Amino acid sequence: MINGITITFIGPGVMAEAMLSGILKKGLTKPQNIQISGPLVDRNEELQKKYNVRSFTNNCEAAAEADVVVLSVKPQRLEKVLQEMKGHVNPNALVLSIVAGASIAKITRNLGHDVIVRAMPNTPAQIGEGITVWTASPSVSEKQMEFAKTILGAFGQEIYEEEEDFLDKATALSGTGPAYVYLFMEAMVDAGVHMGFSRRTAERLVIETLRGSVDYYDKEAEDTRHLARLRNQVTSPGGTSAEAIYYLEKAGFRTAISRAIWAAYQRSRDLGQDAEVHPPE
Numbered sequence: 001m002i003n004g005i006t007i008t009f010i011g012p013g014v015m016a017e018a019m020l021s022g023i024l025k026k027g028l029t030k031p032q033n034i035q036i037s038g039p040l041v042d043r044n045e046e047l048q049k050k051y052n053v054r055s056f057t058n059n060c061e062a063a064a065e066a067d068v069v070v071l072s073v074k075p076q077r078l079e080k081v082l083q084e085m086k087g088h089v090n091p092n093a094l095v096l097s098i099v100a101g102a103s104i105a106k107i108t109r110n111l112g113h114d115v116i117v118r119a120m121p122n123t124p125a126q127i128g129e130g131i132t133v134w135t136a137s138p139s140v141s142e143k144q145m146e147f148a149k150t151i152l153g154a155f156g157q158e159i160y161e162e163e164e165d166f167l168d169k170a171t172a173l174s175g176t177g178p179a180y181v182y183l184f185m186e187a188m189v190d191a192g193v194h195m196g197f198s199r200r201t202a203e204r205l206v207i208e209t210l211r212g213s214v215d216y217y218d219k220e221a222e223d224t225r226h227l228a229r230l231r232n233q234v235t236s237p238g239g240t241s242a243e244a245i246y247y248l249e250k251a252g253f254r255t256a257i258s259r260a261i262w263a264a265y266q267r268s269r270d271l272g273q274d275a276e277v278h279p280p281e
């Protein structure tokens with residue numbers, strides 16, 4: 001296992017906490033081997049008390065001795081953080097970035113370090129049910145690939161992709177995915193309220209419908225399960241589902257989703273190229 005290795009988190013926010021709590025829950029390493037570094041003393045103390053980890057306000061000091069340096073600051077802060085840390089990361093350390101859009105080339109260029117794993121988790125990582133897609137630069141050793149796989153598997157499932165472009169695609173699909181799911185759920189709840197249900201009842205109906213649908217999908221035999229077949233089961237000829245689906249398709253439901261996810265993919269690629277925020281078309 002990876003016991004004994006030191007891991008430093010640069011940017012101790014929501015995602016860093018999800019990762020470190022998963023790592024500790026799985027017993028991958030001891031709390032004294034985990035360090036966090038961020039500018040907010042209150043936040044540092046909060047995590048220090050909760051998990052018994054060490055905290056720093058100086059990123060360079062925090063990273064100096066670490067075997068794994070996790071980059072978990074917001075994309076807009078990354079460049080400055082990398083430039084400030086240049087020359088302060090152990091040359092043999094694995095740098096594991098979860099920063100949306102930040103390409104391996106960009107990290108290497110700004111940090112002067114080429115042992116990089118780029119990963120894209122999502123927020124259900126906070127309850128150990130995330131899904132993370134990751135890739136690695138050629139300088140990452142086999143042992144470090146195993147570290148990365150073990151660390152990323154501590155807060156959900158992980159999928160390795162050889163081509164880095166899939167990281168931008170995963171950012172759009174699964175990294176950003178919870179935002180689409182919650183928006184869809186909100187819209188359904190609002191429709192329920194529109195028809196006269198109390199908000200509480202509408203929320204319950206929507207949440208249990210989603211949970212039940214996913215569980216039902218999961219129970220189907222792997223070789224025969226198919227989303228369209230499950231949808232067809234609900235859709236009787238001339239019935240309510242057919243009527244509703246007609247209106248969803250007429251409104252361009254699938255195209256809207258596909259275009260939105262494509263736009264998120266392009267946005268992730270733009271972030272990697274230091275592009276300014278651009279207005280939507």
Ligand SMILES: NC(=O)C1=CN([C@@H]2O[C@H](COP(=O)(O)OP(=O)(O)OC[C@H]3O[C@@H](n4cnc5c(N)ncnc54)[C@H](O)[C@@H]3O)[C@@H](O)[C@H]2O)C=CC1
Pocket residue numbers: 010011012013014015016037038039040043059072073074075077081098099100101120121122123175
């Ligand atoms: N929230 C999400 O759904 C996902 C986010 N990500 C990526 O994870 C990264 C972190 O996101 P969150 O945890 O949601 O953000 P967050 O805002 O909760 O965490 C960022 C942390 O960085 C700290 N910070 C700010 N400036 C710093 C500096 N100069 N040095 C060190 N720390 C500094 C902040 O105080 C904060 O604690 C982002 O790059 C994001 O793209 C990846 C997957 C999913």
Ligand SMILES: O=C(O)[C@@H]1CCC=N1
Pocket residue numbers: 100171175176
């Ligand atoms: O919107 C964002 O920047 C983040 C990155 C992945 C999910 N949400």
